Amino acid sequence: MSLLTVGSVAFDAIETPFGKTDKIVGGAGTYISLASSFFMDNQKIISVVGSDFPSNVLVDMNSRGIDTTGLQVKKGEKTFFWSGKYHNDMNSRDTLITELNVLEHFDPIVPDSYQDSAYIMLGNLSPLVQSTVIERMKERPKLIAMDTMNFWMDIAMDDLKKTISLVDVLIVNDEEARQLTDEYALVTAAKEILKMGPNYVIIKKGEHGALLFSANQMFFAPALPLAEVFDPTGAGDTFAGGFMGYIAASDDQSFENMKRAVIYGSAMASFCVEKFGTERLLEINQKDINERVKAFNDLSSFDLKN
């Protein structure tokens, strides 16, 4: 089934203890659609870039089966730019530069050819942009998932909660779940989020794995213990892309299938952090993914005798 991703396509400049990059292509929409492209050939993206954005990247997206009809190129404007520096433990980072540019007045137009999208993945963006896309769909998609960040909780909590009430799956990290609910225990935070509207919550814990909750079920996916995390940028978006790509490709919204999707999302994220930016995701193939998923299975499977 078709998947529609809404998310930034952007420039990043990243500094980690292992090195630094010049401006490279990043953005939630880039990571999500790249990750989900391993699971499906017919996905669509809504985003916006400036005329400074390299057209060969869009051509590459198309060659990966990503329809860019809804990706607006704003003449004479500049692409969103983010620059950040990770601390030594890789778990925290400082934002050095944020230039909104084309994102400042982004009106997410939904092309008619996108109206058949059965699955929507709303990457981290202004909650108003996210809800606008939902409102512009003539038919309610089968499943809408959204990612968000503490930034929107700080400045637009009311809008954020309205958008959350419209989606089926909320994907946040542990700190965001705590901030959103004022609850420290993640089990309790998840329950509060389910009351806000979504039927499913995924709480990402970075190197400590991810939890999937429904009203009466819970699943934990480990993160693969890695000797080295080279660059965490985009890992959360890549997780979301792998998750929704798997769900949309299988067209199966059961909890059992969501568990598999969380594992595939975790596997995709584990590749993402191995090199700078999207570099590693551009190298891997289906065989690599299958092997990685098997590694997750080997890592966490056990057989109770009785």
Next chain:
Amino acid sequence: MSLLTVGSVAFDAIETPFGKTDKIVGGAGTYISLASSFFMDNQKIISVVGSDFPSNVLVDMNSRGIDTTGLQVKKGEKTFFWSGKYHNDMNSRDTLITELNVLEHFDPIVPDSYQDSAYIMLGNLSPLVQSTVIERMKERPKLIAMDTMNFWMDIAMDDLKKTISLVDVLIVNDEEARQLTDEYALVTAAKEILKMGPNYVIIKKGEHGALLFSANQMFFAPALPLAEVFDPTGAGDTFAGGFMGYIAASDDQSFENMKRAVIYGSAMASFCVEKFGTERLLEINQKDINERVKAFNDLSSFDLKN
């Protein structure tokens, strides 16, 4: 098969955000042997208490199948006492009082009737006391596991490393693994520890689960996401007791069985934190444990279709 536990039997006074206790019975040896008593009837303990220690606790140990022949009662001396206060996040604590008392000059005598012990669990104690017990065993047991703490790394690293070189399984938490090896990534820290002698390393990550490593295998056991951690005291010891109790009872040292043992240890620890001290462990029965282990299985099992 018989299991010998070496560890403190002590008094604790605990303060958490949920309340505080007077002096209650605690100590690594208490938690370990209590946890393992759910898996076997014929275990032994080596420890020391003062004449202030309530004899009914020892009678209760005996009734749970714990042989206390090797538990020395020092007339006119006082039992080891520890008092601590947990911070709001429950992940860190301050030690308020440590009175070594009988532990200061503890000579761990191994009774002849203990010489047939096939499995040994060395609870957190001075590494010299731990190695003395190993030296006093006439035959090398099938499997020796040890727990330790950063305290011994700070003041007795050489002795500690000597003792580590004598055991088969080292059980530490993430911070201890990092301090012991000067490696941040747990995969790398585990590899370094395996070079020190043990064939297996378990790295406990508290609310984030536990990792089991051998030279070429790795297993991750999640922690059960709990709405409330009431008192973490003894959780690590309880884990170790459940782990070694399961291994000794099944008399199976395969990696597959160790994985199960890690799950049982995690299940036992998840009970321990639900009430103060040993209170919850004294309430539960085999059915509770089986249900909890099933919850761990449900939490982490998934079925890859292909």
